[in-house]
C-alpha cells in the first residue's frame with residue numbers, strides 16, 4: 680500500500696513516526712511519502728532554513744532534540760554565541776552548531792541550482808528517514824503575519840511572530856508571499872494521484888496543512904484522487920495538542936474545535952477534501968459525507984500513533 684501524508688513540523692514528524700511504524704509492522708512494507716510544508720522557511724545569516732522539513736528529517740532520522748521538538752539532540756551553541764558577540768541579528772532565532780551543517784549543505788546546493796526537492800533527497804541520504812520527503816514546492820514561498828507594532832500595521836515573517844513574539848501579537852491576517860506562483864514540487868502531484876490513502880497529519884491546519892493545499896493544483900489533485908483522504912484532528916478537548924494553533928485558527932474564522940477544523944477542511948462531497956475524520960474521544964464533529972471516528976488521539980507512543988493509521992484505513996473502508 681502507498682500512503683501519502685500532508686504534514687507540518689513537530690506534530691507532523693511525531694505522526695509520521697507512527698505512520699512509518701504502521702507501514703513496517705506485521706510484515707507490511709507500505710511506501711510512505713510525506714508532503715511537507717515549507718511556508719515556515721526563512722533565510723537567516725545567509726542560510727536557508729526549512730524548519731518543518733528538518734523537524735521531520737531529524738525526528739525520523741532519530742536525532743531530533745525531543746524536548747524542543749526542533750534541531751539536533753546534543754546540540755551546542757558556540758556559533759550562535761559568537762554571532763551574538765558580533766551583534767549579528769536576528770538574535771532571537773537560534774541556530775545550533777550541528778544544525779548549521781544542514782543549512783550550509785542546503786544553501787550551497789540551492790545556490791548551485793538544485794531544487795529544494797533534490798536537496799531534501801540529498802540530505803535524507805544522510806539521515807535515512809524511511810519515508811520519502813517532498814517539500815510542498817521548490818519555489819520560494821514564505822508565510823508572513825500582519826500584526827500591529829507600536830500602532831503601525833506591519834507584515835512580519837512567520838518565524839518572527841512565532842519564535843520572537845511567541846504568537847502573542849494578535850494576528851490580523853496570514854499572507855503567504857510567493858504562494859500564488861508556487862508550483863508543486865517534483866513528484867508531489869503523482870504522490871497524491873498515485874496513492875492508496877492520503878492522511879492529513881494533526882499539524883497546524885492554517886499555517887501548515889492549508890498552506891500545502893493552497894499550492895496550485897494540490898487541492899484539485901486531492902479531490903480528484905481515487906485515494907480516500909482521512910484527517911487527524913490536531914484539537915483535543917478544544918485545545919491544540921501542541922504548538923499555538925489556537926492563535927492561528929481564529930484569524931481565518933475557524934473555531935478551535937475538532938468540528939471547526941473539520942468544517943475548515945470540508946467534505947469531498949462539498950468543496951473540501953475530507954472523506955474521513957479522526958477525533959479524540961471527548962470531542963464531537965459532524966460533517967455531511969465524512970465518516971467521523973472518535974478514539975485516543977494522544978500520540979503517547981509510536982504504537983498508539985500507528986493504531987491511528989489502522990483506524991484511518993477502517994474509516995476509509997480499506
Ligand code: FO1
Pocket residue numbers: 687688689719728729730731733734749750771772773774778838841842
Ligand atoms: N524555535 C524556537 O522557538 N526558537 C528558535 O530559536 C528556533 C530556531 C530554529 C532553528 C532551526 C529550525 O529548523 C527550527 C527552529 N525553531 C526554533 C523551530 C521552528 O522555527 C518553529 O517551531 C516552527 O517553524 C513552527 O512550526
